Amino acid sequence: MNAHSRGNVWWGPAPYKSSAAYRPWLILNTPDHPFAETECVAVALTTQQHTESVRVPDEAWTVGGSRKQSYVSPWYVTTIKLHTLDRRQGQLSAELVGAVIERLHEYIPART
Secondary structure, X not given: OOOOOOOEEEEEEOOOOOOOOEEEEEEOOOOOOOOOOOXXXXXXXXXXXXXXXXXXXXXXXXEEOOXXXXXXXXXXXXXXXXXHOOEEEEEEOHHHHHHHHHHHHHHOOOOO
């Protein structure tokens, strides 16, 4: 398994901040991404709970973890260059990643 594959959490730059900031990102794409060797589709992790966020229970970390309670923000999605990711935090379970993708699809349905 590639370290930049679906389910991995990496620290990288946070766009849209007034000053340089880093945050953890959950990688969602598969090797089918047209530029999978250089970039990935990811959603943000945070320690702030929002109504629509997905809670990350400790047991969802299959590798690594977090000292603080984490949440995934499925609406905060971006394409990020792999070379900008600089520290792997771990990997989340396929079940949790699936739940995040389902939530994202609520915002971006395949059909309307």
